[in-house]
Amino acid sequence: MFNNSYVPGLDKGKGLYFLFVKSESKTSGGLPARPVLTSYYKSDHFKRRPYDPYNVYTSPNEAILCSDSSQSMYAQMLCGLLMRHEVLRLGAVFASGLLRAISFLQNNWKELARDISTGTLSSRIFDPAIKNRMSKILTKPDQELAEFLVGVCSQENWEGIITKIWPNTKYLDVIVTGAMAQYIPTLEYYSGGLPMACTMYASSESYFGINLKPMCKPSEVSYTIMPNMAYFEFLPHNHDGDGAAEASLDETSLVELANVEVGKEYELVITTYAGLCRYRVGDILRVTGFHNSAPQFKFIRRKNVLLSIESDKTDEAELQKAVENASRLFAEQGTRVIEYTSYAETKTIPGHYVIYWELLGRDQSNALISEEVMAKCCLEMEESLNSVYRQSRVADNSIGPLEIRVVQNGTFEELMDYAISRGASINQYKVPRCVSFTPIMELLDSRVVSAHFSPSLPHWSPERRR
Structure with a gap:
């Protein structure tokens, strides 16, 4: 070793x-x-x-x-x-x-x-x-x-x-x-x-690489790709969004292992001995250098993933669907979710998802929903998330109950004002669906009017896969 x-x-x-x-x-x-x-x-x-x-x-x-x-x-x-x-x-x-x-x-x-x-x-x-x-x-x-x-x-x-x-x-x-x-x-x-x-970089699909300086600081970790583990190709990543990554995989869009450039970011694509052909792993990597002829990469993030506590990965589309499903529970009251964002709370053990909701009622004010209904909303969101999340909640106990924090009316306008004060364009501003910046977290938490947790475990069973 x-x-x-x-x-x-x-x-x-x-x-x-x-x-x-x-x-x-x-x-x-x-x-x-x-x-x-x-x-x-x-x-x-x-x-x-x-x-x-x-x-x-x-x-x-x-x-x-x-x-x-x-x-x-x-x-x-x-x-x-x-x-x-x-x-x-x-x-x-x-x-x-x-x-x-x-x-x-x-x-x-x-x-x-x-x-x-x-x-x-x-x-x-x-x-x-x-x-x-x-x-x-x-x-x-x-x-x-x-x-x-x-x-x-x-x-x-x-x-x-x-x-x-x-x-x-x-x-x-x-x-x-x-x-x-x-x-x-x-x-x-x-x-x-x-x-x-951090000794290795791997997934269920393949073993990718090793860290040749395992005792370095976590911020300095780079993994050296092991070219005998699979056939590696790389899709250039567009910083303006994931649009380039959504393009079809063809000979002109993919970069071979020996041709990646230091400082550029790529989405990892692999062909494995087990039969995966040009499989997009979903990891965004940045080239940091070479060990002899083998490129070294820094793991940047998972493509499109908003929330992750452990092995779970929740993207924006899935979170949006969960919010929509949960908000139907009080739609008849004339109340709706007008804005939301989220973050992965990891100060508690196990960590859990926190969702901030701003609600609007018929009288154009921040609506009050009963504790019972809000608890049901938390559980409905969990039921709407993927099986890996629900397995982590039910079988592995590695994720705690989902939490919804209702914020005051106008909170997300304040959030936009804060972003604009820091240089964001008012024409291009979009509410971030996941936040981690401390001042933003402090702003949101200072506006919380009520907090609610999922009252029970979501449904999960080792279902037969097709």
Whole structure:
């Protein structure tokens, strides 16, 4: 593993990685349809992998392969605590996943400490495979460790909690590029400023590249494309919008791997060994340089994606449809949504979608809708979002309830005035459908008259795919 040239001694300890399988469905032909990591974890390549001193996990396979995320998380956290002095690195696939693990510890440290103190496993674990495996790990009481955990976790200030509990941790192994960059300040708070290593760039479609400087700052991460993973082509990206990216893929519009230019942005197009032909991944990349002849790219963003907490991706058209569907619930009252915007709230764990609504009633004023109806609107919006979002809400618990914040009448006019004061053209101004700029957030939040959350989980089931 190339990280050892930057962080020596990784073969002397273990990695505490929070890894999970996700629910899967079947195609109409009976084939399993599931995320690539779930497929890998369930394969013999993972379950029967040869011993590698540089890749020893604290989490047993039985915990990783448990489809119940709560039991899986509990067992993985318990193992990480029991082996706390052996842990040299903490990780998860996404930054949000690692923060979810910290939140889980905040909510369950008393029960975990009790298990360690008594040497017995909590009754919340009923998966036979996990119970059998944990009986060989949690073999005796450890009162000293239990008292240590109580002393550390009972404090109100959790700054640097990662290095307090796992003092030998050298870095965090998480993806913090793209939408995950929003979690960097929170990770720095909990880790006491540990380095964050972004080692690879991949998706379910293909493995794309690696970061040859894994210990660099997150803002400096560039991935070197590995040309043997697939056939890579690039569609020049138009900064004025995604119009160029919507053009048909032909020989004249695509740029080959060797011909990309430093500083320019492209949409990634791949042809894979598995059968994808000129598949548009939807990632916008900027060329930062070359390693020998292989180009290096900085991940900029997902094309057209407005909101993302973890693996979910909600675009403008989908958000618009969700708002329209929800607003029908009070249309008969003569009330309508006249403007809206959104943002991904990640200060809470798990993060959740926040939608700002400005309402207009029959009397041309900001309408008042009952709490019950607004709660139904929140749930209706969630029902209108894609299956990945709903799976994250229902099965993975990685996204919290959607929130609608109703703002005062005239708020979006103030938002436009603010944009114009900063140089925007009054003729070309469009309400941003997603916001993140702090002064805009402060303006919106200062005008909130009521806030409402989804009262229950949206419908989701591992439906058969066509």
